[in-house]
Amino acid sequence: MKIRVFDLTKILSVFLLAAACSMTTCAEGTLPPKNIILFIGDGMGVSQISAAKIVKGRLNLEQFDVSGLLTTHSSNSLVTDSAAAGTALATGYKTNNGVISLLPEGTRLKTIVEYAIEKNKATGIVVSSSITHATPATFLAHTGSRKNHSEIAEQIAQSDVDVLFGGGWGYFIPQNIAGSLRSDNKDLLAEIKVSRQVIQTEQEFLNLSSVDSVVGLFAAKHLKEAKFRQLSLAQLTAKAIHILAAKSESKNNKGFFLMIEGSQIDWAGHQNDEAYLLSEMLDFDAAVGVGLDYARESQQTLLIVTSDHETGGFTIHNGSLNNKRISSSSFASTRHTAVMVPVFAYGPGSSLFSGIHDNTSIGQNIIQYINHSH
Numbered sequence: 001m002k003i004r005v006f007d008l009t010k011i012l013s014v015f016l017l018a019a020a021c022s023m024t025t026c027a028e029g030t031l032p033p034k035n036i037i038l039f040i041g042d043g044m045g046v047s048q049i050s051a052a053k054i055v056k057g058r059l060n061l062e063q064f065d066v067s068g069l070l071t072t073h074s075s076n077s078l079v080t081d082s083a084a085a086g087t088a089l090a091t092g093y094k095t096n097n098g099v100i101s102l103l104p105e106g107t108r109l110k111t112i113v114e115y116a117i118e119k120n121k122a123t124g125i126v127v128s129s130s131i132t133h134a135t136p137a138t139f140l141a142h143t144g145s146r147k148n149h150s151e152i153a154e155q156i157a158q159s160d161v162d163v164l165f166g167g168g169w170g171y172f173i174p175q176n177i178a179g180s181l182r183s184d185n186k187d188l189l190a191e192i193k194v195s196r197q198v199i200q201t202e203q204e205f206l207n208l209s210s211v212d213s214v215v216g217l218f219a220a221k222h223l224k225e226a227k228f229r230q231l232s233l234a235q236l237t238a239k240a241i242h243i244l245a246a247k248s249e250s251k252n253n254k255g256f257f258l259m260i261e262g263s264q265i266d267w268a269g270h271q272n273d274e275a276y277l278l279s280e281m282l283d284f285d286a287a288v289g290v291g292l293d294y295a296r297e298s299q300q301t302l303l304i305v306t307s308d309h310e311t312g313g314f315t316i317h318n319g320s321l322n323n324k325r326i327s328s329s330s331f332a333s334t335r336h337t338a339v340m341v342p343v344f345a346y347g348p349g350s351s352l353f354s355g356i357h358d359n360t361s362i363g364q365n366i367i368q369y370i371n372h373s374h
């Protein structure tokens, strides 16, 4: 297949450099952020956040100083899936539902992770699904269908990402080994082990001390639900930030890009399961809190929290703030919806994320910041 790299810099640099740099240097008196942490709550709409706030009281999300809304439609559908929305967030371009970081006609789209690696930044991806699932795949791979898990795993094995935490080791081991989800004899974990440490248990994660780069795959497919999971998204996030910050400091001080996904908020929406939804939202918000603590300390870190789409048409009819309880709620659907999703930003460069924009603006803004960082 002949592939052509669609280079956002060349197309958008004049316009966006003016916008981004004037906003960062004039409005806030700072340079483009050194580190960028992007949190994606898969399937997280305003109602999901409202529900989490009712049961928790105060969310970490409320500490963000900038907020806005994003339209989420894909190239071929008013209602997006996670592949098309992930592509918009990861590359700044729209594509068709199901497609992973290619344009609808097949042109390869360069991802935030690829731009960051080119700029010698450390990079990481942390998810509670299989690492080959649609959202992380849009940051790590290029393929015509989100269902190509084996191919996505091969591309992930070949990538230079420093930290990967999630599930999906079944896609990385040969078919003759128990738990394999492959239909060939490729041993991708062996390939990864040549250059990076590989861990597969909670204990190995807790024992992890000073590593330069690590691939942690803690389930054959997806991680367990938050309430049954041994490792919270907050623990995974804290370790990823620690490793990436240390790597950046010891190497070249170019900073890092990290994407963290609360993958299962979406699945709770599909299942119309409010209890599952709330536990996933609180797991996600705790991870956001870890990001905020680091951003406050570093002062050179831009945090962005957003979603790919809303799932379930969730709404709240009644409850009690005093009792922190929802007494009546409902889902209008078991599928994704077309409503706009929220975006929150904190730190240097956050002002670009205020107002109503398309979801492609997230990828475009982050790529511009990475390309103009020093």
Ligand SMILES: [Zn+2]
Pocket: 043, 082, 266, 267, 270, 311, 336
């Ligand atoms: Zn979904």
